[in-house]
Amino acid sequence: MAGSEHTSKQFDAELEAVRARVLQMGGLVESQIRLAVESLISGDVALMNRVIEDDHRVNALEVEIDESCNRILVRRQPAAGDLRMITTVIKTITDLERIGDEAEKIARMAKLLSQKDRLYLPRYNEIKHASDIALDMLRKSLDAFARLDLSTAAQVVRQDEQVDEEFRSIMRYLITFMMEDPRTISTSLEILFVAKAIERIGDHAKNMSEYVVYMVKGRDVRHVTVEEIEREVLE
Amino acid sequence: MAGSEHTSKQFDAELEAVRARVLQMGGLVESQIRLAVESLISGDVALMNRVIEDDHRVNALEVEIDESCNRILVRRQPAAGDLRMITTVIKTITDLERIGDEAEKIARMAKLLSQKDRLYLPRYNEIKHASDIALDMLRKSLDAFARLDLSTAAQVVRQDEQVDEEFRSIMRYLITFMMEDPRTISTSLEILFVAKAIERIGDHAKNMSEYVVYMVKGRDVRHVTVEEIEREVLE
Numbered sequence: 001m002a003g004s005e006h007t008s009k010q011f012d013a014e015l016e017a018v019r020a021r022v023l024q025m026g027g028l029v030e031s032q033i034r035l036a037v038e039s040l041i042s043g044d045v046a047l048m049n050r051v052i053e054d055d056h057r058v059n060a061l062e063v064e065i066d067e068s069c070n071r072i073l074v075r076r077q078p079a080a081g082d083l084r085m086i087t088t089v090i091k092t093i094t095d096l097e098r099i100g101d102e103a104e105k106i107a108r109m110a111k112l113l114s115q116k117d118r119l120y121l122p123r124y125n126e127i128k129h130a131s132d133i134a135l136d137m138l139r140k141s142l143d144a145f146a147r148l149d150l151s152t153a154a155q156v157v158r159q160d161e162q163v164d165e166e167f168r169s170i171m172r173y174l175i176t177f178m179m180e181d182p183r184t185i186s187t188s189l190e191i192l193f194v195a196k197a198i199e200r201i202g203d204h205a206k207n208m209s210e211y212v213v214y215m216v217k218g219r220d221v222r223h224v225t226v227e228e229i230e231r232e233v234l235e
Numbered sequence: 236m237a238g239s240e241h242t243s244k245q246f247d248a249e250l251e252a253v254r255a256r257v258l259q260m261g262g263l264v265e266s267q268i269r270l271a272v273e274s275l276i277s278g279d280v281a282l283m284n285r286v287i288e289d290d291h292r293v294n295a296l297e298v299e300i301d302e303s304c305n306r307i308l309v310r311r312q313p314a315a316g317d318l319r320m321i322t323t324v325i326k327t328i329t330d331l332e333r334i335g336d337e338a339e340k341i342a343r344m345a346k347l348l349s350q351k352d353r354l355y356l357p358r359y360n361e362i363k364h365a366s367d368i369a370l371d372m373l374r375k376s377l378d379a380f381a382r383l384d385l386s387t388a389a390q391v392v393r394q395d396e397q398v399d400e401e402f403r404s405i406m407r408y409l410i411t412f413m414m415e416d417p418r419t420i421s422t423s424l425e426i427l428f429v430a431k432a433i434e435r436i437g438d439h440a441k442n443m444s445e446y447v448v449y450m451v452k453g454r455d456v457r458h459v460t461v462e463e464i465e466r467e468v469l470e
Contacts, residue, residue, distance in 0.1 A: 056458070059457070059458040060458075062457075062458075063455045063457070063458065066455065067455075069322075070318065070319075070322065073308065073318055073322075074314050074315075074318060077312040079309050080309075083305065083308055083309060084305075087304075087305065087308075087325065090322065090325060090326070091325070091329065094326065094329065171424070175420055175421055175424065178413065178417065178420050179417045179418075179420055182413065182414045182417050183414075185410055185413050185414055185420070186410055189406070189410065189427070192424070196431070220298045220301065220302075222294070222297075222298070223291070223294040223295075223297075223298065
């Protein structure tokens, strides 16, 4: 990492390996969300099962990266930027693992929905749209982490408001839907939980971007406004 | 911490101070949940506002404890049990902060609900019951953390199934309620989100207990079954 004092090539390689593993975990989680939403829309039960089964791969990566971080903390006793990188990774993988859980939940809801009469199902356009934004946020957070790119991180924090608004819009739509035909209530709730899972994914991506700002600037931005973060980034 | 080699009294005092701060943060979060649910049931809007306003105190404690942990990592370069204590604290306060967010959400939902016709509201017995279990889980997690008590930690992991079952039961009840009278749909959804927030609190308390097992045993139990954790604890 730029600006740090360590000279050991071996140490650099270890940090680089951890960073690469985080990006790999991020890629896996991204694919899990994409496939979960795809399976929901297509009704492909085999794909739903695959997403559910593959969650253990996400978990295994979390445990592995966590152990690498502990090893580095013990053996390398990193300071300043390197230490912030490690604590950022420890936090980031917790959020990635929870995004993985949300993907699994979406696949489970998709399974419940696939057993029902498709006749009463509302269209999934809105769900697809919200998940596209959440996926974009996740991708950008990983990019910001990889390239220490603060302006991308700030964009993600801003985008979170968009996902929240999508969620509220889906909820309003479902309420109308349920009121018009109370037989759709139970199905609509399952779709609502899918929307909620997507909203959570946005929250986790936002957390990840906030950690990036912290890693680079050494300033905690988790509990400040979007405007303050944007000012911080421009400084 | 027992079994570690450091002799510095100053270092011991620093670790003890961090532990005390975590317990203080836990106590604050516990009170936030209790007051949020109380305000929901009583309809006390001043209390709802107080919970919402006090969330910043939870956030401030998280930032402060996080900084203390970083300082200890840099200056003391802890190993073994002490290092596990610090990484456990870093993870624990993230979950505590998110429990605080859920308490704030409950208070916000309570405000929405307080503006509605109380005539159509379902009783809150079930919500109270679920939140009592979640609060008990949180208290036990903090106890397990304070006393390094594995059997209490294992109990919390087991209790999480109970909160999940309470959530499903509230959902079934609300579905019946909405189907009988579609005018209650929007109100029922708000209550459902309160129930969801309580279920999340249970999840976070469970995470915290799993970290305690890790801290004491040095073995990651986040992705194993309850039975395996119980075996681990008995060993």
